[in-house]
Every structure is written in C-alpha cells, then in structure tokens.
Amino acid sequence: MLVRVIGAGVAGLTAAFEIARQGAAAGVSVELVEREARAGRGCSRYAGGMIAPWCELQSSEPIVAELGEEALEFWTRDVPVARVAGSLVVAPERERAELVDFSRRTRNFEALDGAGLARLEPDLAGRFSNALYFPREAHLDPRAAMDALTTLLAAMPNVALRFGEEAGGPADWTIDCRGFAARDALKELRGVKGEMLVLRSEEIALSRPVRMLHPRRPVYVVPRGDGLFMVGATMIENEERSRVTARSIVELVNSAYAIHPAFAEAEIVEMGSDVRPAYPDNLPRLTKRGRTLYINGLYRHGFLLAPALARRAARVILDDEFFPEVMDADQRERTDA
Ligand SMILES: Cc1cc2nc3c(=O)[nH]c(=O)nc-3n(C[C@H](O)[C@H](O)[C@H](O)COP(=O)(O)OP(=O)(O)OC[C@H]3O[C@@H](n4cnc5c(N)ncnc54)[C@H](O)[C@@H]3O)c2cc1C
Numbered sequence: 001m002l003v004r005v006i007g008a009g010v011a012g013l014t015a016a017f018e019i020a021r022q023g024a025a026a027g028v029s030v031e032l033v034e035r036e037a038r039a040g041r042g043c044s045r046y047a048g049g050m051i052a053p054w055c056e057l058q059s060s061e062p063i064v065a066e067l068g069e070e071a072l073e074f075w076t077r078d079v080p081v082a083r084v085a086g087s088l089v090v091a092p093e094r095e096r097a098e099l100v101d102f103s104r105r106t107r108n109f110e111a112l113d114g115a116g117l118a119r120l121e122p123d124l125a126g127r128f129s130n131a132l133y134f135p136r137e138a139h140l141d142p143r144a145a146m147d148a149l150t151t152l153l154a155a156m157p158n159v160a161l162r163f164g165e166e167a168g169g170p171a172d173w174t175i176d177c178r179g180f181a182a183r184d185a186l187k188e189l190r191g192v193k194g195e196m197l198v199l200r201s202e203e204i205a206l207s208r209p210v211r212m213l214h215p216r217r218p219v220y221v222v223p224r225g226d227g228l229f230m231v232g233a234t235m236i237e238n239e240e241r242s243r244v245t246a247r248s249i250v251e252l253v254n255s256a257y258a259i260h261p262a263f264a265e266a267e268i269v270e271m272g273s274d275v276r277p278a279y280p281d282n283l284p285r286l287t288k289r290g291r292t293l294y295i296n297g298l299y300r301h302g303f304l305l306a307p308a309l310a311r312r313a314a315r316v317i318l319d320d321e322f323f324p325e326v327m328d329a330d331q332r333e334r335t336d337a
Contacts, residue, residue, distance in 0.1 A: 001023070001027065001172045002029050002171045002173075003019050003030050003031070003171060003175060003317065004031045004167065004174050005019070005031070005175040005177060006034075006177060006178055007034060007176070007179060008033075008036075008177075009040060009042045009177060009302070010303055011044075011296070011298060011306050011310070013040075013146055013149040014074075014309070015306075015309070016030050016175075017078075017152065017153060018307075019175070019310075019314045019317065020153070022315070023158070023314065028318070030159045031162060032159065032161050033165050033167050033168075034161075035164070039150045039163070040143060042180075043274040043275065043302065044146060045274070046142075046196050046274050047302050048222045049230070050209050051071050051138040051140065052087050052139075052209070053137070054106050054108040055087055055211065056301065056304065057107065058102050058105045059105075060282070061281075061283060063325055064304070066325075067308035068301065068305060068308070071305065071306070071308065072136070075138065075140055075145065075303070075307070079145065081140050082138040082140040083138060084136065085138070085208040086120075086134055086136065086208050087134045087139070087211065088120065088121065088208060089109075089131060089132040089133075089134070089210075089213065090117070090212050091213040091214070092128075092212070092258060093129065095214055096130065098214065099213060102132065106132070108135075108136060109132045110133045111131075112133050113129065114128060114130070116133075117133075120133065121206055121207065121210070124210070124260070127260070139208065140303065145303065173291050173292075176294045176295070177296070178296075179277045180239075180241075180275050183277075185289075189277050190279075191238070191241075191278070192237060192275060192276045193236040193238040194234055194273065195234040195236075195244045195252070195271070196231065196233045196252075197230070197249065197256075197268060197271055198224070198269040199263060199267065199268060200227050200228055200269050201263060201267070204227075204229070204260050204263065206229070207223065209221065209223070212259050217255050218255075219231065219252060220232055221259055221263075228269065231252050231263075232252070240275075241273065241274055242273055243273065276300055278299040279296075279297040279299075284309055285297050286316060286326050286327050287328070288331045293313055293317060295310070
C-alpha cells in the first residue's frame with residue numbers, strides 16, 4: 001500500500017513517521033511530498049515549541065490537554081528533542097488577578113513565592129512576587145525537532161522524501177497536511193496570524209519557558225540555548241502571512257522587557273510571521289473524504305497536538321478505526337464516499 005503525505009510541516013512529518021512505523025510490518029510505503037526545498041518552511045518554523053498541555057487549559061478545551069500529554073512522551077522518547085524543565089507563569093504586580101484566574105483554569109502546577117521563583121530562575125530574583133510552576137511541561141526547538149524527524153524518516157526503509165515537488169500521482173491513501181494551504185478543500189479553515197522575534201542576550205539565563213500574563217499583551221519567552229530567546233507571539237484574526245508590523249515588535253519587546261530589563265539591549269536576530277490554521281472552534285480535526293485524510297486545524301498547538309493526531313491518523317488508514325474526539329460523527333457513515 002502506498003501512502004502519500006503532502007506537506008512536511010509538523011503535521012506531515014509526524015504523520016509520515018507514525019504511518020511508516022505502524023505500517024512497516026504490513027508492507028506500507030510512505031512518500032512525503034513537500035513543495036519547498038526542505039521540511040519545516042511553513043507555519044511550523046515560527047512556533048515557540050512549548051509542550052505545555054496544562055498551561056494551555058487556560059484558554060483551550062480539556063481535549064487539548066488530553067491529546068497534548070501524548071506529545072510529552074513522543075518528543076522525549078520517540079523523537080527525543082524536548083527538554084522537560086517545566087514552565088513558569090508570572091504576572092506584573094498590578095495584574096495579579098490574571099495569575100489567580102490562570103491558576104483556577106489549569107492544573108498540575110505548584111504556586112511559588114518570589115523566593116521559590118528565584119531558586120528556579122535566579123535571573124528573575126526580585127522581579128515577581130508570585131509565580132506558577134508546571135514541573136512536567138517541556139519545550140523544544142521546532143526547527144531542530146523537524147530536522148530530527150526528517151533524519152529519522154530518511155533512515156526508514158519504507159519512506160521516500162520528495163522535496164521541491166507539488167503533490168501528484170496516484171496513491172492508495174493521501175494524507176493532506178498542507179496547513180493553511182488546504183483551505184481550498186477545507187472551507188472552514190481560517191488563519192490566525194502570529195508574529196515572533198528571536199533575541200540574543202548574553203546577560204540573561206533562563207532554563208525554561210516563561211509566560212507573562214497581561215489582559216491585552218500576554219507574552220512568552222522560550223530559551224533556545226547559546227543566548228537565544230524566542231519571544232512570542234501575537235494572535236491576530238488576519239490571514240496575512242509574512243508582514244511583521246512595527247506595533248507588534250514594540251509590544252513584544254516591551255513585554256519581554258517587563259520579564260527582564262536586559263532584553264532592551266538584546267540583539268534582534270530574527271522576526272517572523274505566519275498564519276496558524278484554525279477551525280472555528282480552534283480544535284484540531286482528522287477529516288476523512290474517500291481515500292484522503294486531512295490533518296489540520298492545529299492552531300496554536302502544532303507541536304503539542306501533532307503526535308496524537310499522527311498516531312490516530314495511522315490507525316484510521318491502517319485499521320479503519322474511528323476517533324470521535326477528533327473526527328466528525330458523519331465520517332463514520334461516509335466511509336469511502
Ligand atoms: C508565531 C507562532 C507561534 C507558535 N507557537 C506555537 C507553540 O509554542 N507551540 C505549538 O505547538 N504551536 C505553535 N504555533 C502553531 C504551529 O506553528 C502550527 O499549529 C503548526 O505549525 C501547523 O503545522 P502544519 O504542519 O499543519 O502546517 P505548516 O507548518 O504550515 O506545514 C504545511 C506544509 O505544507 C507544505 N505545502 C503546502 N501546500 C503544498 C503542496 N501543494 N504540495 C506540497 N507541499 C505543500 C508547506 O510548504 C508546508 O511545509 C505557533 C505558530 C506561530 C505562527
């Protein structure tokens with residue numbers, strides 16, 4: 001059986017990996033087709049890489065945390081690129097109510113006072129009097145994660161990688177992972193623009209992602225090593241992919257500065273922007289139409305949700321399973337339509 005996966009973002013790479021390994025014994029071959037010259041040149045390139053299922057409960061449905069827990073295992077065991085150092089949530093003193101609200105909506109955290117925060121992150125000593133610490137959460141560098149997956153796929157005997165090609169040709173199954181480009185077929189998809197910065201500062205040391213709450217300008221900083229920090233991300237209901245605005249940069253830098261003033265002197269290494277593919281309910285879906293399965297709607301949870309969706313996608317096409325948590329009820333009836 002030949003399975004063609006279209007699109008080598010995080011959805012396509014994880015799907016190709018799961019289908020190839022779950023289908024190897026049954027003689028399944030996987031062809032991964034990407035129109036760019038290499039993997040990870042779409043939206044996945046700009047992700048923060050926070051694998052934070054419990055923090056995401058603040059603004060997401062419980063299913064996001066349930067599926068997201070599978071990512072912790074995937075990115076530490078199957079493709080071991082994540083670091084489990086936990087994550088921190090802080091708020092400026094005048095926004096203390098935001099922290100209380102965050103604690104009510106989330107779980108699996110420890111409440112810290114200023115001294116506890118300073119023990120974990122000495123560079124934040126004296127800056128915040130309260131924090132929430134989620135010790136089991138992880139973070140990864142999305143580009144390194146996609147490179148690692150590409151290397152693993154290249155070494156699998158039943159996988160062919162085709163870069164610089166648009167999709168085409170017959171296959172027994174097509175797995176459509178084109179992200180926002182799939183809107184030609186998935187009319188409900190919308191784009192939620194996100195802008196990010198990469199800053200370099202030798203003066204700041206952080207071991208884990210830090211989220212700072214704010215009613216209008218929440219921000220997070222993810223350490224990438226070698227003095228690099230990803231600062232993200234705007235959330236704008238707008239489908240313009242690549243223009244980074246001065247206003248967004250000012251807001252991101254201001255917020256980073258509120259986490260640590262040394263960010264004011266940091267070098268701007270990169271500015272980037274793309275649109276997150278999202279369904280109206282901001283939840284991901286597997287959509288089966290005949291012999292095509294679409295994996296889409298990863299919204300702000302690409303690295304968090306792709307492993308769980310990929311595992312389920314493999315079982316849908318290999319074993320004809322049905323997963324109500326990510327599939328519409330009518331797909332049960334419309335098999336091979
Ligand atoms: C600023 C920002 C911050 C984010 N932060 C996080 C975060 O911290 N954690 C997290 O989990 N998620 C985060 N996200 C969301 C995450 O990036 C997305 O959910 C995810 O990248 C979507 O992945 P995808 O594989 O569906 O799409 P994409 O990464 O866009 O991949 C689609 C691929 O398909 C290819 N393609 C399109 N059409 C064709 C065709 N016809 N033929 C062949 N190839 C084709 C494209 O070139 C692309 O490589 C963030 C997003 C942004 C923008």
